[in-house]
Amino acid sequence: MARPVVKKKYTLGERIYLLEILKGMALTWKHFVFNVKASFRPGPHTVPTCWQYPEDRTREISPVYRGLHMLCLDEKGREKCIACGTCAKTCPAHCITVKKGKRKEGEEDKYAGKMYCASFDIDLLHCIFCGLCQEACPKEAIVLGREFELAQYTREECHLDKQKLLANYRKAKEEGKLRPPRKAVPVVPAPPKPEVKGASSKATEVKKGQVEVKKATKKAKNAEKAKSGD
């Protein structure tokens, strides 16, 4: 329901307007003084809402931020990717291409699964950083990290191959910027379903009851009317 418009009645002081302007100016003056004082503080991050970006990189990046991609290794240092190609299929921008390779004997310490990706290419110029590849990956192999400075001078530099993706992982691990492992989603037990037959019969009973009540109220009203008419 739309809320009715209540027109406020202004007092004389408000209608003259000058006093209200002075109040507003007092507010802006407060902000001005606070920020001028703040801007003379030492250090790069002075005014609370402003980060002087290239010099001051202290601003926190949200844990759910989606930045540069990386291919993860497991605890034993093996590649997690099994080259299932789900990421490539999910990608709405069609920027991922994966080529399969079969694991040979003696390579168990290198690849986690029976299959591995022989090549893994991402075209960053097409990527929209939606993170669907990460959502789709069954092994949590491809992950979007927190690196956000992606500008390059050539098109070739915007093309990520497998080596670069692995290097991104190692760099993030060194800098401690790895995303914390996903929290397990708590499983809520489904509520027991009520019996179908009993439920339907109850509903009809309630309806009947309501109708009876309505009739009763009507009768009562009519009686009142008749009385008042007399």
Next chain:
Amino acid sequence: MEGWVIAIIKVVFIWVWVLLIATVMTWVERRGAAMMQDRLGPNRAGPFGLFQPLADGIKLFTKEEVLPKKAHKVLWNLGPLLFALPAFSAYAVVPFGDKIILGGKEIILQVSDVNIGFLYVLAIGSLAVYGIVLGGWGSNNKFSILGGLRSTAQLISYEVPLGLALLAVVFVYGSFSLRDIALAQQGTFLGFLPNWGVFKQPLGFILYMVAIYAEANRVPFDLPEAESEIVAGYHTEYGSMELGLYLFGEYVNLVTLSTLVVVLYFGAWHIPYIDISKFLGPVSWGIVSFLILYLKVAFFLWLFVWVRWTIPRFRYDQVMGLGWKALIPLALFNLFITALFIQLSA
């Protein structure tokens, strides 16, 4: 020195000085705005970003001049000139200090003390609207035309209360010369108040302040260039130094109007209760009076910035309503009261 040499020196001096204030004002405006909005503002070019106006100027000068295909060439080029030139020439009769004695010669710190200085300022001030309208019309752009038309209506309706408020000042001081008015504001009035125009004309002062905000196209009356409604109004199509002339002219206008406020209502170079000119030599008094005047002007310039980031823009019918229904009757009332007082006290 001959008279005309002194005159030329004064012209050049005040030209450079006003240009300098206008340049610094662009910086003050941007940093002040930033500080009021919890930002930092331009702080990269030079210490505290003080060279920012210089960088802006270089940018505007080196930019390509784009003429729209269907623009009227003559009017297009005339617009910025007609806007900026009156802004500068209005300063010819506005005093910028008391007087200075150099080499035994008394020099008035004012380009020319015309006895109709008042009318000159009003007339030249109204000329600026031609720059806006012609620029808007010559651009052949609907937003520009709308901006130009708005400014015409607005300036015409606010010129009336402005003129009436000033007329009351003329009643009080009995002179059209700005220097005479400034000199008359020395000493005290009623025994304890400084003899300033603002105490003799409180209502006139408020009316004048409101009217100059409309006259200078500043928020809350910046309808000719209302960014959120008509892009940039009359200078939508302009770029390069033609746009620069419009922006510069606006700031020069601010300086002129603020100086007028100080000269008419805030005692020009006088300080309340103390007559400093007695303690200082003729040369140093000239310099000090100049500094006092511009200290006061600086406050009113800052007020323009301060108000701009406090109040939202008026709706168009509200602007017209305020002008015709509130300011003009009040100005007439003020005039009537002033005349009555003068008649009774004479």
